[in-house]
Amino acid sequence: MPKNRIIRKLFLPLLVFLLLTNCKSENSEWKSLIVDNSLEGWHTFQDFESTKGWIVEDNVLIFNGVSDMESGEGDASLLSDKEYENFEIKFDWKIIPGGNSGFMWGVNEDKKYNYPYQTGQEIQILDPAIYDNPKIALGGDMEINNAVEDLEVHKHFVGALYDLSAPSVLDVAKSANEWNSYHIKIDYKANRGEVILNDVLINSFPLQGPEWEAMVQKSKFNKSKSEDSEYLGDARWYDFGRFSKGHICFQDHPGEVSFRNIMIKELE
Structure with missing residues (x-):
């Protein structure tokens, strides 16, 4: 066999290996989601x-605007241009007294949906003092009642998978106007989501399948309850949590909220 053919035979598999390895390495790196300030x-x-x-x-x-709940001018939640499926994300968050926000994934922007939370599942961000005094909750009676109704089950508390899975630890969150740190893992291949708050694992839950469906049936996202939710439009909750791939989202909600050190890593 000629020498140049031997070289090509040895070199091409190595080149393919290096290219594949490089692509995998780039996808699995932590990347900042705030570019050039x-x-x-x-x-x-x-x-x-x-x-x-x-x-x-x-x-x-920073969200320092007026939320749709207050303005009625349409949801102003902030979405990534890119869609993600399996990933880990880290960020610090800080909220004002009585404030409320959230992080969502799997958000679909079809015009038949009026809000990102009709499709996206949410990890709650909240001033924990609301649970000691629900009357301080910004957003009026709706948010006050959300806290009052949840004082025992904590499915709306900091670190909850909203209305689906309560955190297992309740004393980790710092007070309003202090920085907290989230590390959230969403892995549909392993069918597992995790929430780490201030270096403590506080929540773990399925993302699909019978166990997830059972949680949905016990929540406000239950399709049988959708007919009472006219403000959602015709889509109601019918597609809630159905998109494993979608936009990530920081929620438009009453109260100024800040995020820093937002880093994401896609999982293979």
Whole structure:
């Protein structure tokens, strides 16, 4: 066999291996989601031209706008331009007294949905003092009642998979105006989601299958309850949690909330 053919035979498999290894390495690296101290790579729900209500200062993402709950002008939750499926995300968050927000994934922007939470599952972000005094909750009677009704089960508490899975530890969150740290893992291949708050694993839950369906049946997302939710439009809750791949989202909700050190790593 000629020498050049021998070289090609040996070199080509090595080249393919290096290319595949490099691609896998790049996908599995932690990447910042705040680029050049800007909102590049983000948009508000169903509007790729807008980031209304959100600013970035010193690489800190801040919602300082008026929420749809207060304005009635449409949801201003902030979504990633890119869609994700299996990933880990880390970020620090800080919220004002009485404030409420959330992190979502699997959000679909079809126009038949009025809100990102019709499809996306949410990890709750909240001033924990609301559970000691629900009257301080921003957002009026709806948010006050949400806290009062949840004082025992804690499915709306910090670190909850909203209305589906309560955190197993309740004393980890820091007070309003202090920085907390989330490390959230969403892995559909392993059918497992995890929430680590301030270095403590506080929640673990399935993402699909019979166990997940059982949780949905006990929640407000139960399809049989959808007919009472006219404000959601015709789609109601029918597609809640059905999209394993979708946009990630920081929620538009009453109260200023800040995020920093937002890093994501896609899982193979």
